[in-house]
Structures are given as C-alpha cells and as structure tokens.
Amino acid sequence: MKGHLLWNAAQVIAIYLEDNVDDLVKSKTVLELGAGAGLPSLVCAVLGASKVVVTDYPDIDLIQNLQYNIDHCDALSSKSSIVAEGFLWGNSIAPLRSHLSSDDGFDLLILADILFNHSEHAKLVRTVKEALKPNSNARALVFFTPYRPWLLQNDLNFFNLAKDAGLAVEKVLERVMDKVMFEKDRGDELLRRTVFGYEVSLKQE
Ligand SMILES: C[S@@+](CC[C@H](N)C(=O)[O-])C[C@H]1O[C@@H](n2cnc3c(N)ncnc32)[C@H](O)[C@@H]1O
Secondary structure, rough: OOOOOOOOHHHHHHHHHOHHHHHOOOOEEEEOOOOOOHHHHHHHHHHOOOEEEEOOOHHHHHHHHHHHHHHHHOOOOHHHHHHEOOOOOOOOOOOOOOOEEEEEEEEEEEEOOOOOHHHHHHHHHHHHHHOOOOOOOOEEEEEEOOOOHHHHHHHHHHHHHHHOOOEEEEEEEEEEEOOOOOOOOOOOOHHOEEEEEEEEEEEEO
C-alpha cells in the first residue's frame, strides 16, 4: 500500500468490517470519505461489496495514490467494483451517487480518523445525511483517535452536531492500540493510543 500514513482508525475499521462482513459489507454499496490510503474500502471490495466509491480531497496526487492502491491490490480480482474519486466534504454527492445502479444512497459510509478537522464537522454531517440510504440498516462508521487529546471534546462534538441534525449515534467500540502513532506528540498517551468507534444512522420514524 503506497503513500500517506495508514492511521489507527483505518486499521481498526478494516478489522471491524471483517468481523461484521455479512451485516456491513456483502453486496453493500460503500462510500469512504477522507480515505488516505483507502484500506477499509479495499477490504470492502475484496470482501464482496457490490460497489465501493473511495474518496479523498480532490487533489490529483491523493486520487492517483488511491488508484495506485486499487491497481496493485492483488487480493482484488475484479477492479470494476471500486472507483476512486475526488470529493470535498459538504459538496453535492450527486457525482458519487452516479456510480450506483439505484439512486437512493449508500448502505455503508466510512469516516476513519477525519474528526480532527473540527471546522468541517457541519459539512461532514451534511454529507452523511445526504449519502446514507434511507433504510434502517444503512450506517456510517465513524472511528477516530484523539491524536490531540486535549481536543477530545471538540472531536466528540461531531456527534452532538449529528444528533442535532436528527441522526442516531451509538458507540460500538473502544480499542487501545499497542503503540502511539506519533511518539513525540504531547498529551495523554493512553488516549493517543485509543480508537473510539461509533455508528451513525438515520433515525427511523
Ligand atoms: C488523518 S487522514 C485519515 C486517512 C485515512 N482515513 C486513515 O484513517 O488512514 C485525514 C484525511 O482527510 C482528508 N481531508 C481533510 N480535509 C478534507 C476535506 N475537507 N474534504 C475531503 N477530504 C479531506 C485528507 O486528505 C486525509 O486523507
């Protein structure tokens, strides 16, 4: 897997997907936001998702890197189930939905280690609401590590905004990694090793 770091949340989501493959992945449509190297999306494509749209900031190098990882993923026999696209959070998702055979949204969204960008939370909430398929099984996996632990409450504020927007929020996991990602960083070491996992879904009437 080339380029850019693989952050904690992407690794933990990849395992979570493997553990819940029938519920979350098999024959599902998947959209990943801020994907970096795109590991969770590749895992979904390998494990039988019907379509995976893997996105990052619309920068040519980032998207070419995602494409490189798709092209060089030996475990992926057919590349046609996964497509890399540039996507800025909060923008219209119409171009992303055009990859789906039906126009009613995605079964699974993946947000791995992207809550650090507090100023973009409202846009992320808007995208989650717009992109989720309106059925009770569709959900967004929002996993993150507070790499700046003193800003944990700001990270968590994403979930307050999500609730305010009418979404349901459930904490599903807390996992302590063996090592911190950035040894020289400051702040509580245990928090900097912890991945918090949440599922966010549309509330059913
Ligand atoms: C910390 S990295 C996480 C990468 C990957 N999800 C992982 O867990 O390994 C954050 C990612 O968010 C992307 N990003 C930041 N702001 C963005 C925005 N406004 N729109 C789209 N992507 C953005 C960055 O390009 C980067 O790939």
